[in-house]
Every structure is written in C-alpha cells, then in structure tokens.
Amino acid sequence: MNVDGHQRHELSPSLLSPATDPAPADSVTPGVASASDPPGAIAQAVLATYRQAVNALHRELVVDRALAGADVTARVDAVVGDQLTEPPFTTVLERVAGGVDAVRATLVSEVSRFRPGSPSSASDRPSVVRIFLLSQIDTVWWGAQAPFASSADIDSSPELVGLDRLHRLGKLRFRYKLQPRGLPGRVRDRALRTLRPGRQPHTSGLSHDLVRPEGVALLNTVARSFASVAPPGTPPLWLTSALRSVDQQQRLRELGYSAVLPSAHCVGFAFDVAMQWFSRFHADEALAGALLELQDAGVVNVIDEGHAWHLCLSPEHRSVMQAEYERTAGSAGTA
Numbered sequence: 001m002n003v004d005g006h007q008r009h010e011l012s013p014s015l016l017s018p019a020t021d022p023a024p025a026d027s028v029t030p031g032v033a034s035a036s037d038p039p040g041a042i043a044q045a046v047l048a049t050y051r052q053a054v055n056a057l058h059r060e061l062v063v064d065r066a067l068a069g070a071d072v073t074a075r076v077d078a079v080v081g082d083q084l085t086e087p088p089f090t091t092v093l094e095r096v097a098g099g100v101d102a103v104r105a106t107l108v109s110e111v112s113r114f115r116p117g118s119p120s121s122a123s124d125r126p127s128v129v130r131i132f133l134l135s136q137i138d139t140v141w142w143g144a145q146a147p148f149a150s151s152a153d154i155d156s157s158p159e160l161v162g163l164d165r166l167h168r169l170g171k172l173r174f175r176y177k178l179q180p181r182g183l184p185g186r187v188r189d190r191a192l193r194t195l196r197p198g199r200q201p202h203t204s205g206l207s208h209d210l211v212r213p214e215g216v217a218l219l220n221t222v223a224r225s226f227a228s229v230a231p232p233g234t235p236p237l238w239l240t241s242a243l244r245s246v247d248q249q250q251r252l253r254e255l256g257y258s259a260v261l262p263s264a265h266c267v268g269f270a271f272d273v274a275m276q277w278f279s280r281f282h283a284d285e286a287l288a289g290a291l292l293e294l295q296d297a298g299v300v301n302v303i304d305e306g307h308a309w310h311l312c313l314s315p316e317h318r319s320v321m322q323a324e325y326e327r328t329a330g331s332a333g334t335a
Contacts, residue, residue: 118256147266161205173223201274241272
C-alpha cells in the first residue's frame with residue numbers, strides 16, 4: 001500500500017521503458033525535453049511536482065470554499081489565476097499553445113459554465129479546476145497532433161484497428177460496449193439496466209469501435225495489471241470512452257459534459273475506464289493502484305473523474321505500446 005492509499009505492484013520493465021535511451025543526467029534541464037525525446041515530452045519529476053501543486057490547489061479551494069457563491073468568474077480569476085503564473089504551474093502551462101494567459105482564460109470560462117447537476121464529470125467547481133489543469137498535461141503531450149474532425153475521418157483512417165474484430169479473435173483483456181444504433185437498441189439497453197441493474201457500468205458506450213493499436217496495448221496492459229491484484233471474481237477492466245471526433249466533443253460540450261478542447265480523445269490517445277462500478281467488487285482501489293503505478297512510471301497521465309478515470313498515453317511510451325501491440329495482437333490485422 002502506497003502513501004496515497006492505493007495498492008501498488010510491479011509492472012513488466014519492458015512496458016515501462018521508452019524506446020530511446022535517456023540523456024546523461026548532466027545534460028538534462030528540468031522541464032525541458034532532450035533532443036532524443038518525442039515532441040511534448042516533459043521530465044517525469046516536473047510532472048509529479050505539477051500534479052502535487054494542482055492537488056494542493058484543489059484542496060485549498062475545497063477547504064476555503066473560494067469558488068462558492070455568485071460572481072464566480074471574478075473569483076476564479078483572482079483566486080486561481082494568479083497562482084498559475086508561478087512555478088510549478090508555469091513549467092507545464094507555458095508549453096500549452098497560447099501559454100499561461102490562454103490557459104487562465106479557458107479555465108475561467110470552464111468554471112463559469114459549470115452547473116451543479118449537469119452531466120459533467122466534475123462534481124463541483126474545485127473539481128473543474130483540478131480536472132482541467134491535469135488535462136493540460138494531455139494537451140502538452142498531444143496538442144500539436146491533428147485531431148479527427150469528424151466521424152468520417154475516423155471511419156476512413158488507416159491508423160486505427162477495430163475492437164470488435166480483436167474481441168472475436170480473443171485479443172482483448174478488457175470489456176466495452178458500443179452505443180446502440182437507433183431506437184430499438186436504446187430500448188433494449190434501458191430494459192437491461194432495469195432488469196439487471198449493476199450488470200455493467202452505466203455508460204452510453206463507445207461511439208466507434210476503432211482505436212489506435214497503441215491504445216489496445218495500453219488497455220491490455222492495464223487490464224492484466226488490474227486482474228493480477230483484483231479480488232477473485234472481479235470482472236475485467238471496462239472501457240467507457242475512447243476515440244471521439246471534434247464534432248462529437250463539441251456535441252458533448254453542448255450537452256453539459258466537461259469535454260474540453262483540444263482533447264487527447266480526439267487524437268486517439270486518451271481513454272476513460274469505469275472506476276466506481278468496481279467498488280461493488282471491492283476492486284476500485286486495486287484499479288486505482290494499477291493506473292497510478294503506470295503514471296508513476298511515466299506511461300500515462302491519470303485523472304480521477306469520479307465514476308470513471310481518464311488515462312492518456314505519454315508520447316515517450318507510444319513506440320513501446322506499438323511494439324507491444326505487434327507482439328500480442330498484430331497478427332489480427334486492421335479493422
């Protein structure tokens with residue numbers, strides 16, 4: 001058990017080692033990627049310090065109730081905005097397009113649009129701040145990557161593989177469901193939730209069964225790690241959200257979800273997995289530990305979003321997961 005209260009365990013060294021050799025210690029500038037690092041790379045120690053600062057700010061906002069009441073726009077700018085202009089926030093946020101000023105303006109907007117009771121993954125305004133600031137790590141990593149603008153772009157991409165095909169071939173260690181097509185499918189899902197509540201996580205399902213091969217390898221890695229420590233009888237890892245187009249992300253925003261743009265979901269490197277549902281099997285702590293172990297190793301960025309947890313693959317480990325996919329599932333081909 002780690003100091004944060006979550007179970008930790010060892011993962012395969014081959015999955016935790018980036019393909020490139022690290023630069024000599026005396027040639028590394030904190031927070032600055034070396035010449036051999038992929039675009040968007042940030043030193044792991046810098047990310048750890050940034051996450052600590054975000055979590056400390058979140059606790060401060062909760063305790064002080066600094067974002068309660070009216071005139072929230074002025075409050076969030078005054079209480080949070082000034083802190084973002086100081087280290088360790090600047091070490092990460094200066095690398096986002098537009099820098100700290102752009103992040104600050106967007107954060108004020110996101111907190112202002114939050115409404116209690118909305119379908120947002122954030123439970124309150126301090127949670128909006130925490131989730132948004134942690135998501136900026138994803139943005140630094142993948143913000144320069146061209147997103148999938150529409151469903152047509154996703155369906156026609158040669159870079160993606162089909163989950164249904166991989167499932168039929170026995171290549172997946174996790175579960176998922178696709179969004180029902182049309183009214184009959186929605187009626188069927190509603191009936192199943194009524195007759196067998198708790199049978200599976202309450203999720204609308206994936207909008208596409210297409211994902212990046214690296215994502216398959218990452219999710220299989222998490223699923224194997226989780227299965228090795230979860231109590232007997234625990235179901236496999238459950239994927240609740242994966243690749244989305246920019247159009248779909250915009251639609252989620254219109255419906256009140258905390259779907260930020262740019263998003264690593266729209267480039268195919270972010271995923272959400274069910275968390276709270278596993279508490280009925282006393283396995284949520286084991287899953288949290290498996291995810292945080294990967295974050296500690298620099299493989300992913302993890303964000304606690306309540307019912308589900310978000311994970312984003314680090315660009316430094318993309319090639320590792322590509323190789324893992326080829327080793328374990330590559331013979332399955334594409335969709």
